Amino acid sequence: MSITHPPAPTSSTAASSEHVTSHRTMRLTSVAANLVGAGGAALFAWAGLRHYQSTHSLIGAAFFAEQLWIVAAYLVRRRARVVSTRTGDWLLAFGGTFGGVLYRPTGAHPHWGVVAGLDVQLVGLAICVASFVALGRSFGFAAADRGLKRRGPYALVRHPIYASYFLLQGGYVLQSLSWRNALVMVFVCSCNVGRVVAEERLLMMSGPYSRYRESVRWRMLPGVW
Numbered sequence: 350m351s352i353t354h355p356p357a358p359t360s361s362t363a364a365s366s367e368h369v370t371s372h373r374t375m376r377l378t379s380v381a382a383n384l385v386g387a388g389g390a391a392l393f394a395w396a397g398l399r400h401y402q403s404t405h406s407l408i409g410a411a412f413f414a415e416q417l418w419i420v421a422a423y424l425v426r427r428r429a430r431v432v433s434t435r436t437g438d439w440l441l442a443f444g445g446t447f448g449g450v451l452y453r454p455t456g457a458h459p460h461w462g463v464v465a466g467l468d469v470q471l472v473g474l475a476i477c478v479a480s481f482v483a484l485g486r487s488f489g490f491a492a493a494d495r496g497l498k499r500r501g502p503y504a505l506v507r508h509p510i511y512a513s514y515f516l517l518q519g520g521y522v523l524q525s526l527s528w529r530n531a532l533v534m535v536f537v538c539s540c541n542v543g544r545v546v547a548e549e550r551l552l553m554m555s556g557p558y559s560r561y562r563e564s565v566r567w568r569m570l571p572g573v574w
Contacts, residue, residue: 387423392450419481419488429493431551438547442491444540445511448533449518456527466523473516476502480509492547497557505571507562508548511541512569545569 398413433439481488483501502509515538522530545568552558568574 384423387420391420423488423490429489429495431494431554433492433547433551435492435547438492438544441540441543441547445514445537445544446490448537448540451533451536452518452521452525452530453527454525456525456530458525462523462526466520468520469516469523470520473513473520476509477513477517480513484510492544492551494552494555497552497555497561499561499565504565506567506569507565508545508569511545514538514541515569 480502483498483503485498487495487498489495506512518534518537522534549562549568553562
């Protein structure tokens with residue numbers, strides 16, 4: 350009796366299998382990142398709601414609404430053409446996104462700091478909302494290419510959302526002056542600066558982004574960087 354062995358997989362079959370596995374892995378990673386991001390935004394939204402319930406402040410209500418929008422944005426955002434696979438880029442994204450939970454409403458609360466901090470936060474919130482509207486479904490987490498946006502704040506600087514985070518957190522620190530909060534801000538802002546560098550490294554592979562850099566010179570703060 351002869352035994353018939355199944356044909357050995359060809360190189361093209363193996364490559365196709367690897368492609369399917371890679372695609373599935375990327376898909377699962379994307380879904381996981383979306384859920385983590387939405388969960389983190391939901392926690393911030395809950396904090397904003399509690400702040401509003403205890404203070405009935407405008408900034409608390411606006412922050413709550415903004416975070417709810419971010420939750421939805423994570424769940425419906427556009428799939429990226431390219432996503433960074435560098436561990437460091439993902440760690441920067443986690444630090445810049447979730448490092449804010451380390452802030453505490455302790456320390457000094459001078460009247461000038463409370464007033465100035467609120468003004469700074471309102472400016473940051475306005476820039477943040479305008480940036481999210483301009484991004485639409487191209488909202489991201491770690492460094493990725495979801496298409497180029499040139500409208501709104503992106504016509505002035507290349508990374509307006511990170512600039513808005515700096516203003517929002519700077520306003521908070523002015524309202525609650527302490528070494529702890531200052532150090533947290535340095536940590537979070539350093540992570541976001543690292544995210545800018547990581548995103549630009551990835552996006553520079555795109556010809557349109559190179560031309561965009563030539564027309565929009567500044568990354569976050571006009572005249573500075």
